[in-house]
Amino acid sequence: MALTGVVLVGFVLGHLTGNLLFFRGPAAINDYAEWLHSHAMLIWGARVVLIISVFLHIWTGIQLTLENRASRQGGPQVEATRRASVGSRTMPYSGVVILAFIVFHLLHFTFRQVALGGRDFQGDVHAMIRYGFSQPAVAVFYIVGMLLLCLHLGHGIASIFQTLGLRNERWRGRLEAASTVFAWVIALGFISIPLAVLTGLIK
Amino acid sequence: MVTASGQNSHGHEVTLALKLRVWRQRKGQAGHFEEHALAAVPTSASFLEMMDMLNEQLIKEGKETFAFDHDCREGICGMCSMTINGMPHGPLPGVTTCQLHMRNFRDGETITVEPWRARAFPVLKDLVVDRSGFDKVIQAGGFITVRTGSAPEANNIPVPKGVADEAMDAAECIGCGACVASCKNGSAMLFVGAKINHLNILPQGQAERDRRTLAMVKTMDEAGFGNCTNYGECQAHCPKSITLDVIAKLNRDYLRARVKEFFSSTGKPSKGGD
Ligand code: SF4
Ligand code: FES
Numbered sequence: 001m002a003l004t005g006v007v008l009v010g011f012v013l014g015h016l017t018g019n020l021l022f023f024r025g026p027a028a029i030n031d032y033a034e035w036l037h038s039h040a041m042l043i044w045g046a047r048v049v050l051i052i053s054v055f056l057h058i059w060t061g062i063q064l065t066l067e068n069r070a071s072r073q074g075g076p077q078v079e080a081t082r083r084a085s086v087g088s089r090t091m092p093y094s095g096v097v098i099l100a101f102i103v104f105h106l107l108h109f110t111f112r113q114v115a116l117g118g119r120d121f122q123g124d125v126h127a128m129i130r131y132g133f134s135q136p137a138v139a140v141f142y143i144v145g146m147l148l149l150c151l152h153l154g155h156g157i158a159s160i161f162q163t164l165g166l167r168n169e170r171w172r173g174r175l176e177a178a179s180t181v182f183a184w185v186i187a188l189g190f191i192s193i194p195l196a197v198l199t200g201l202i203k
Numbered sequence: 204m205v206t207a208s209g210q211n212s213h214g215h216e217v218t219l220a221l222k223l224r225v226w227r228q229r230k231g232q233a234g235h236f237e238e239h240a241l242a243a244v245p246t247s248a249s250f251l252e253m254m255d256m257l258n259e260q261l262i263k264e265g266k267e268t269f270a271f272d273h274d275c276r277e278g279i280c281g282m283c284s285m286t287i288n289g290m291p292h293g294p295l296p297g298v299t300t301c302q303l304h305m306r307n308f309r310d311g312e313t314i315t316v317e318p319w320r321a322r323a324f325p326v327l328k329d330l331v332v333d334r335s336g337f338d339k340v341i342q343a344g345g346f347i348t349v350r351t352g353s354a355p356e357a358n359n360i361p362v363p364k365g366v367a368d369e370a371m372d373a374a375e376c377i378g379c380g381a382c383v384a385s386c387k388n389g390s391a392m393l394f395v396g397a398k399i400n401h402l403n404i405l406p407q408g409q410a411e412r413d414r415r416t417l418a419m420v421k422t423m424d425e426a427g428f429g430n431c432t433n434y435g436e437c438q439a440h441c442p443k444s445i446t447l448d449v450i451a452k453l454n455r456d457y458l459r460a461r462v463k464e465f466f467s468s469t470g471k472p473s474k475g476g477d
Pocket of ligand 2: 272273274275276277278279280281282283299300301302
């Protein structure tokens with residue numbers, strides 16, 4: 001979980017950096033998209049690593065959840081929680097919704113099969129994003145997906161350090177705070193785009 | 204006004220009337236809660252003394268008593284094991300069930316008492332569970348190899364104060380199993396982490412360090428305990444306040460041992476080598 005998590009966090013960060021070019025106008029993001037597509041080796045290398053990581057992350061996640069459910073055997077009839085965070089207790093659920101989001105997102109902007117009215121944007125990524133997010137339901141789904149990503153990352157990133165043994169009582173609070181901040185930066189960064197389109201800030 | 208000694212302003216002992224829901228189960232059968240009213244419980248009684256009162260009342264009524272584990276009743280042996288209102292060792296952090304006093308409960312309160320719940324801790328009877336999974340983990344590596352018979356000279360092996368303190372903190376674990384019972388994954392990482400840390404940082408524990416770590420983790424998995432997902436519940440319920448530090452260090456030592464094992468010398472040339 002931790003090792004594939006590192007790859008996925010890295011990807012999310014890279015993806016966000018590219019996305020924020022949206023605010024620098026059509027030329028910047030369209031050029032970036034074109035540059036990516038003209039480097040087939042780079043883009044396919046990244047895709048292969050990503051697909052493997054996503055697959056392993058889901059596979060180990062399912063295994064972990066099933067094993068842990070079995071070893072708990074229902075737990076006490078009266079359930080009391082002292083400090084396990086909401087994020088930590090909802091990892092499988094936030095994970096499933098994020099997976100559904102990824103599937104929709106790929107069909108939407110990568111394969112351009114849904115919710116784009118069958119239009120061809122001729123490589124104008126900026127126009128495609130504007131059109132995509134002008135539909136409130138789509139924009140809201142993206143925002144919800146990113147908020148759940150925030151919840152998932154808040155617990156996940158802090159856990160990476162614990163799993164790799166790079167944490168102690170002194171650093172635990174700091175690392176947890178840092179991963180919460182990081183998760184919010186990622187989520188708000190992504191959310192800023194549908195929000196900007198939805199509120200008409202960028203036309 | 205209730206004073207620390209559990210007396211009201213007239214000098215009388217304050218007592219509680221309680222409604223108890225206690226788990227009743229025979230080995231291999233399904234269990235259920237039994238409800239009993241218990242009156243005149245002194246606030247100065249420990250939780251186990253309250254359970255003794257209940258059993259005495261049951262004997263007088265000609266009913267079957269509840270089986271529960273206990274031994275030292277002073278918080279050091281790790282035998283007492285009750286999940287009280289969903290919390291292993293009850294509502295007060297940092298104490299065992301035997302050291303929990305009834306002044307922490309309210310008059311008229313309903314208290315639910317259950318055994319530890321985890322696959323690796325099957326119920327033997329009522330509130331008694333089989334914790335031999337922990338024994339297996341200790342047998343796998345919770346020891347050091349020394350010549351026995353004569354006591355070694357104490358100052359032969361210098362141990363830095365910081366190391367001794369750290370090892371003592373880990374050695375505080377009494378093996379009660381509350382970490383497993385409180386973990387939503389039924390994981391034993393806090394216990395195993397405490398034992399591994401205790402021995403792995405002392406000079407006397409170095410000889411078996413990697414072997415110990417690998418063997419104890421393997422045995423832990425085989426005993427049916429779950430995996431750690433960093434909830435942190437164990438630390439919050441441990442009567443000895445063992446921290447998640449020991450789990451981070453266990454993970455570190457485990458990775459180190461695995462890498463060393465992977466690249467260890469086979470002592471023989473490989474095929475085609477010279
Ligand atoms: S780590 Fe704490 S809760 Fe777990 S067995 Fe040791 S003393 Fe009990
Ligand atoms: S009876 Fe020994 S620790 Fe509670």
